[in-house]
Amino acid sequence: MSGGAVFLLVFLPFSLGHYLSCLVRTVNATLAPQLVAAMQLSPGQLGLLTSAFFFAFALAQLPVGMALDRWGPAKVQPPMLLLAGVGALAFAGGQDFAQLLVARAVIGLGLGGCFMSAVKAMSTWIAPARLPSVQGYLIAVGGLGAASATLPVRLALHYTDWRGLFLWLAAAALAIGLLIRWLAPAQPPVARRGPMLAAMKEVCRHPAFREAVALVLLPHTVFFGVQGLWIARWLSDVARFSEAAVAYLLYLGMAAVIFGAIAVGMLTEWAGRRGVRPTSVAAAGVALFIAVQLGFVCNWAPSYQLLSVLFTLVGTVTGIEYAIVAQSLPGALTGRAATLLNLLIFLGAFAVQAGFGLVVGCWTPNPLRQYPAPAYQTAFGALVLLQLPGLIWFLRAGATQSGKMAVPSDPPLSTR
Template sequence: MNAGQPALRLSGREVFFYVFLPFASGHYLSALLRTVNAVLAPDLVASLALSPAQLGLLTSAFFVSFALVQLPVGIALDRYGPRKVQLVLLAVAAAGALMFASGDSFLELMLARTVIGFGLGGCFMAAVKAISTWIDPARLPSVQGFLIAIGGLGAASATAPVRAALHYMDWRGLFVILALLLACTAFLIWSATPRLAQAPKAKSDVPVIASIAAVYRDPAFRKTISLILIPHAVFFGIQGLWIGRWLSDVARFPDHAVVYLLYLSMAAVIFGAIAVGMITEWAGKRGVKPLDVAGIGIALFIAVQVAIVCNWKPSFQLLSVLFTLIGTITGIEYAIVAQSMPKSLTGRAATCLNLLIFVGAFVVQAGFGLLVGLWEPNHLGHYPATAYRVAFGVLVLLQLPGLLSFALRRSRPASAAAGLSIRLPSTP
């Protein structure tokens, strides 16, 4: 038996309770903590007199630390396995949550938020690594679809449930409870997840930098990111902020209608992620590759954005939900990478991918705001539809080359096969 292979075979029920559920719980809490500041913003401003710039910097500190920790986490996952790595990282996140609960200044809260980001930086990748160890690779897309859906549930839990909890406690008490939940999740992963037959090697014959470079040079990795990376960054960057602003500024919906549509969007993420996994698995049984499924989904995702650029007024509500529903196809990127890369590099490959996605999402979110800001708002503070049409148009132009390159690659094998059949001499 090779190093890092399962010591025993688990039934589907055992994989769910001993592997999927513990690691999915970590991903759930990660998504909740990533988005909780949107609801807590009024309380944080009132408690510490934060300026809008400070509030923005405080919230973004999570993403910066989350991105920075990706490569070290990937290396650790490959060397020590997800069980040990998550025990340490979730303990760090719990400490960060306690720091946040006791913070009395902007700098203290920003430091705590950074620590939380470091501690939660491996939740999704550790889950991917653990799950891919114990299940058939052909089932990865559907299982990871459920994992992404649980992340959507965590983000949804950071809205109305958190607001309801604040009727019984302040934000400091909330973070104490979150710290306890993080610690309990770390213990659950350590105690419930089966140990591997042999621990992953502490050292690799390939130097760390060389192995990371090998990930980026791998043809399967490059084909995957050339098609899906930019749409994935667009999905993360726009869904988390600008769809709501677009509904307010362009569609001119009142605040309660915007909140309702954003709730629907969260539900769309959950159901969309599950549907993508099931469709991909169904297509795989019929000989359709996951990357081909992704190509169709990306084309539809871009089509939704083209409709936004065209200012399709009769269906503003539908477009806002379709953006998140179809945009969940980008989550298939993780499954494709996990299936196509060598087992010894799956953790590193997944975290390299995560690093690119989060950096890309930051660029998209900031760049979109800069483009919209080139126009002047009206007396109510609403930016014109033209500003959003231009910004979405730029995003469409950035995504089209990857889709066109994918289409050209798909057409080449058929053309080459046709040419080969013509040139081959007949057998005597």
């Protein structure tokens, strides 16, 4: 197909699905005050409600991966978007915490294939040499979706409430599903692959996959889990910003995702030309990401706004996981490796988002239902302690390897 046809028939419809997925994933950060007021939610309930998206999203990864290989994204994605639309309708009509929890999980299940379907479609119809740049554009579209969940949603709440908003999201899911059904080309016939579980075991045994997971997986889950909800609550409870100011800062942070994703890709490519491995770039980024989180632990008051934006900007470096795996594993395993990464990342994000709320909920709120700074400092401190071992392990392994290379070998016997 020509470049214009690929854009209209492949990139546009599938990237819209990824846009919607990122919007819905982060929208609760903006809607949290309304949800808490309407349902009288505790921090633990709010964290569990929002993180249910991640849990269901993770459960969808393995079956979606197998379905995409067998039937292709043009057939798999429309019914999943229909399911997401049903979940959004149920969320709009939910009357208690349990109903909202189930509806949020259904939404996550329905949107669980958006990113993988887009990647699958693009890898099928776009030349391999152009895939890195096109996938960068896909991530940028996701950043636009996350940004749309902040200030634009805040402005939309002047004309509707959170229930009305989810009615519109249901309509959007249905419309995008129909667009994919009408426009996307069917997948060409492909050879059947081996069993999924056998391939997953082979992926897990690969040294490059294990190195990437040990270094970047936990920071990636922290980025997703905190950015999608608790940054907004921290800005409200600790920094004491108004809802309008919180929405604006979230918008700046999500806009930073676009810049950060492009910058990380360019920096990794630049470093690679100079012999620097992507894992070394990732280690530097993870160290900086942990340093930003230490600002939350220390309650660095001089610039709460800067901290919130830096968290999102620097956190985009964790997306380098996919590039590391794609470059290091055999081509036959990259799709399964990406599926496994998604499974681990979103399960971890579920644990981070729900666990953060349980920690914060150990403190007593003020009459405005705001929780004190020590609650957030403790939660961020626990996350830092979880991420440090992976970084220390990588640095020690690198130092050991450098030391072995620096030690001269014994001279041959003839020279002794």
